[in-house]
Amino acid sequence: MFQSVTFFPTQEAWQEGAKKGERYLLLVGEKTLFSWNELPSDPLCVGAVFPYVVYEEAYYAQGILAVQLEKEVHITFVPSMEKACFNGTLEDFSGMVLVIVDGFSAHIVTFLEALFEVTASAASILGGGSGKLTLVQEPLIFDTQGLHQDAALILSCDTPLGLGVGHGWDELVGPLMATKTDKNILQALNYKDAFGIYRQIVEYDSGKKLTSENFFSLAKCYPFGIRKYGSEMVVRDPIATDGTALVLVGEMEEGSVVLILKGEASSLIKAANEAASEAANLLKEAPKGAIVVDCVSRVLFLEEDFSQELAAIKKGIGAPMWGVLSLGEIANKHDGNIEFYNKTCVVGAV
Template identity: 40%
Template sequence: MSPKYYKNIEDFIVENNKDSRYLILITENTNLDIDKLEDFKISGAIFPEIILNNSHYKEGLLASVIDDNFNVDLIKDMKTFESNEKTFQDKESLIVLFDALSSDISLFLDNLFESVSEQTKIIGGGSGKMTLKQDPVIFHDGTLHQNAAIVLSTNAKLHIGIENAWEKLQGPFVVTSSEKNVLKTLNFSSSFEVYKDFVEKDSGKKITKDNFFTISKSYPLGIIKFDKEVIVRDPIAIDKDNNIVIVGDIPQNSTINILKGNKQNLIDSGNKAILKLNKDLDSHKNILIFDCISRSFFIDEELKEITKELKQGSILFGVLSVGEIANTSDEYLSFYNRTCVLGMLC
C-alpha cells in the first residue's frame, strides 16, 4: 500500500478511478460526505489525525490502493463477531481498524485472536473522535458503521515494533470494582479519589471533571501482566458517579500502577520501535504507524526520531489513534493505550 495525501474528499474523487479498492484514513475535521463516494470501493475509518512521514495533519485524508494480496472484511458489530467463524484462519497478517469507544473491545479482540492461527500477527488502531463520544467512525462501500471494525488480511509477513516508555508513579493497586471500561474502586476506595490524590501531588494541578482528560494525558494507568509486561490504559473521563472511564476494558482483580512519562523517553520510544524493525530486516518498505493521540504533545519530535531511521524510498504513514493493538510471535493480542506501534509487511 502506497499512500497519498488529499486535502478533501473532492480532491480524492477527481484523481482516482472507481475500479480499484481504497483504504482511506480520514481526520475527524474533514467532511466525509459518504454519498459522494457511493460509486467508489472504499474501506476505512475516522481518526483524530493522520501521519505521513514527518508530518501530521488534523485535516485531510490518506488514500491507498488495496491490491489483490489483501482481503477486506467489514465486521458490522464487534459484539456479535464470533471466533468459531475462523474467518482468518489461513492468513499470516491482519491490519485492523476498530471503534475505540466501544465497550466490546475486549470481547472482539478475544474472538478475533481465536479466529486466527498461532503464527498470525496483528496490528491496528482505534478510530474515534476527540469529542470522546461514540459515533459511526467505520465506513465501507458507501455506509457508515458504529461499534464496527475493518479487517485487512493477507499472507504477507508482518514485522512489528512496539514501545511506550511510561514509568511507574504509584502502585500497585488492586482493581476491586470495575465494569468493562469503567474503573470504580482501587483497594476498595474511589478510583477517582485515589488517582486524584497522587496525580495532584505530582503535577501540582487540581483535577476536575472538566480538565481531567488534559491532565490524564500525562498520567495513564498500567495493567501489570504475569510476565511483568505493562499494558497501558488511557483514562479519558469521569462519569456521573465519579468513576474513571477508560479506553478499553480494565478487568476486576487486576493489578495496576499509575504511570507518568518522561518526555524525552517517550520521544525516544518511537525511535526504539523502528530500530526493532531495522534489527529484523535488511531493507524497508512502507511503514504503518499507529501512535496514540495522547502522545500528540510531542509528536513532532517523535516523528523526527522515527523518520531519520527510514531507508531511502520508504514511507511512514498512519494515524494518531485512540488505542492500539498488536501481537508478536505467538503472544496474545493486546490492546494498548499511549503506545507507538509500527508495522511493515513484506
C-alpha cells in the same frame, strides 16, 4: 498489502484521482469535510475517521490517506463487535492483519480475543481505535453500506510484517488493585472509589486540582499501567469521570494489578524510535515502508515535541511511513499475545 499510499487534502481531491476498478482503504482526519454519501460506488472504499492521519513526518487533522489495496487483500467488515462472528477465512492468512475498531467501544478486548482465536498463529496483527477528540462515540467506520458504530474493519494478507511496540511511561505510584470494574469503567481501586484514589495521587504530584471539567487535560499526563507477566506493560488512558468512577479507553479486568504512570518527553520519543528499530530488524530484508499507529494522547502530551517523535520513528524505520494517531493501539508482538494499548506507539515494517 498496498500498491500505493497517497495523501489528499480533501475528499474532492481524492475522488478526482481515484482509479476505477480498484479498492481503497481511506483513513480520514476528523476535521475533514467528509461525506460517506458522496463516495463513488466504483472504486470500492472502506475506512474510518481518526483524530489525525500520519504521512511521512507530518500529521493532519484535515485530509485523507488513500491506501490502494493489492488484489490479494481480504476485507472483513464486522458490523457489531459485541456480536462478532467470524467465518473462518482469517486463518488462511499468515502475514499481516490490519484491524480498525471503534475506539470507544466497551467490547474491544473481548473482540480482539475472539479475533485472535481465528487468526493464523504466524500472523502479525496491528491496528488502532477510530474516533474523534470530542470523546463522543459516533458512527465513524464505513463500508459500502454506510457509517457504523461499535464496528470493526479487518484487512488480511500474506505480506510479512515486523512489529515494534513502545511507550516510554515510567512508574509513579503502585501497585494498586482494580477491585471493581465494568468493561472500560474502573469503579474501585483498593476497594475505594477509583476517582478519589486517582485524584489524590495526581493532585499531589502535579500540584493542581483535578476536577471533572479539567480531567482530560490533566489525566493525559497520568495513565494507568497494567502489569502483564512476561510481556509489555499495557497502558490504559483515563478520559473522563463521573466523580466516582473512571472511564478508560479499553477494558480493564477486575483484579488487575495496576500502576499510575508518568512520562518525560525524552523517554516517550526514545521508546518510539526503539519500536521502529525493532519492527525493521524483525524483517529479513530492509523495509519498503511502515505503518504507524501512534496514540493521539501522545501528541496532546508532547505538543510541539511530537514532531521529534515522528522524526525518531522515521530514523528508526528508514523507510516511507504512513498511518494514524488513534484512540488505542493494537498489536500482537512475537511473544504471541494480542493487546489493546493506550498511549503507545506501534510500528509495522513491511
